[in-house]
Ligand SMILES: CC(=O)N[C@H]1[C@@H](OP(=O)(O)OP(=O)(O)OC[C@H]2O[C@@H](n3ccc(=O)[nH]c3=O)[C@H](O)[C@@H]2O)O[C@H](CO)[C@@H](O)[C@@H]1O[C@H](C)C(=O)N[C@@H](C)C(=O)N[C@H](CCC(=O)O)C(=O)O
């Protein structure tokens with residue numbers, strides 16, 4: 407694409423150099439630059455992209471977007487574009503480069519602290535049951551026609567995001583379900599995405615290293631609801647959901663609310679079972695009984711979010727029910743593995759105080775014997791949640807085994823000591839086993855019939871990041887192997 411055309415929507419301060427150049431790609435990381443790519447220099451949290459301009463030039467870039475007004479262009483063959491905000495420029499240019507893909511797709515954006523992935527998979531199952539060709543972008547990767555692509559973020563950087571949307575269109579996808587993280591809203595990764603529907607699941611303490619306060623965290627999430635064309639769907643039982651509804655009074659698009667205690671769309675007559683949960687869906691279109699193949703009141707909320715969105719898009723209740731009931735399990739979300747010794751192992755991605763509370767409370771409702779919980783906390787992320795997760799795990803478990811999660815650059819022992827601060831007041835007994843595989847082995851060794859071993863925090867992930875190195879760690883396979891090795895004895 408010619409540079410002149412590419413920059414039509416860009417708000418720039420200054421341009422030096424010619425606009426006749428052909429651009430073959432857009433990139434913010436100099437390492438990924440190929441011949442005739444446009445490089446956007448971003449002032450990051452750790453590094454400054456402006457320091458990599460010469461690297462980008464050496465790899466074939468001839469057009470550079472900078473935020474730094476003083477950047478001096480010494481070369482005639484290079485075009486320099488100065489902008490106020492490089493991250494916004496990345497989003498604007500990527501949108502134009504891929505020919506505005508979001509305007510040709512029906513896009514549902516899901517935001518909230520917990521439940522985004524689960525809601526997106528409930529929704530995908532309903533959409534597919536309605537014969538809609540559906541793509542998904544989120545923590546479990548990008549899914550286009552049963553093909554999965556790994557991504558390193560929940561919501562990809564703007565250039566990759568626009569590329570995935572473009573690829574969906576190439577494969578005739580008409581509906582895209584996207585998890586929209588608060589980071590992506592704050593850092594303008596989704597800027598220029600035209601959402602049809604926005605969904606808010608809930609908000610609780612998380613990412614306070616990045617957002618500094620819960621109100622700031624909420625304000626970043628609220629941005630999504632100003633980006634939607636059709637309808638916004640909000641959990642009105644959630645404290646922050648209620649706050650959002652009152653803050654969004656000036657919104658032009660309609661709001662549909664859902665909940666168990668309030669809302670336009672409600673769940674009543676809930677029956678909780680060990681491996682599933684059923685409820686009567688109450689709507690203005692009629693009522694219908696629905697059975698989810700996964701337990702937990704929190705999953706009713708996730709299902710209600712998906713149901714509200716489907717109703718807003720005109721899908722009938724019978725198709726919605728069938729779609730929800732077809733979904734067996736979302737990877738790493740309350741994934742049950744049975745042992746020969748009559749105890750269950752459950753792998754779950756809970757990694758926030760609220761996630762811990764929800765999942766452990768659910769298990770307490772059906773546990774016939776002890777609950778043994780194996781968990782750690784991520785390094786280089788919000789430290790304030792560590793003692794809180796310790797306190798909740800101790801409150802709802804009989805035995806805790808403290809171990810590593812993704813320690814990243816931090817020392818696992820130090821993280822464990824911070825978790826312990828939340829549990830030690832109760833003179834609660836726990837084990838400290840930093841090696842996660844050994845910790846899982848210990849839990850399985852001490853488990854007795856009817857006990858439940860909860861392994862929290864990593865869910866679907868197949869790696870651990872320890873000492874900044876990514877090592878293979880497939881929790882599901884590890885549990886299976888340990889159970890098999892006992893079986894063979
Ligand atoms: C806090 C955050 O989101 N940080 C993101 C941010 O990093 P940064 O600004 O610090 O980037 P940086 O490393 O300082 O580098 C600055 C610039 O120099 C460039 N560079 C760097 C090195 C080089 O050799 N050449 C080069 O050009 C980089 O590409 C970048 O553009 O911008 C980078 C590039 O745009 C992102 O990769 C990085 O995400 C990191 C990987 C991350 O872990 N983010 C997490 C917290 C995140 O976004 N999580 C949410 C989900 C959260 C949840 O709900 O659980 C998500 O959506 O995934």
Ligand SMILES: Nc1ncnc2c1ncn2[C@@H]1O[C@H](COP(=O)(O)OP(=O)(O)OP(=O)(O)O)[C@@H](O)[C@H]1O
Pocket residue numbers: 518519520521522523524525545560585607608704705707708738739740754755756757760761762764765865
């Ligand atoms: N509605 C909910 N409310 C509270 N906790 C939930 C809810 N739904 C799921 N959880 C818990 O949070 C964990 C993560 O769920 P899920 O992956 O759906 O959330 P997410 O918002 O996508 O998380 P992330 O942003 O970290 O990817 C689940 O394994 C479960 O323990």
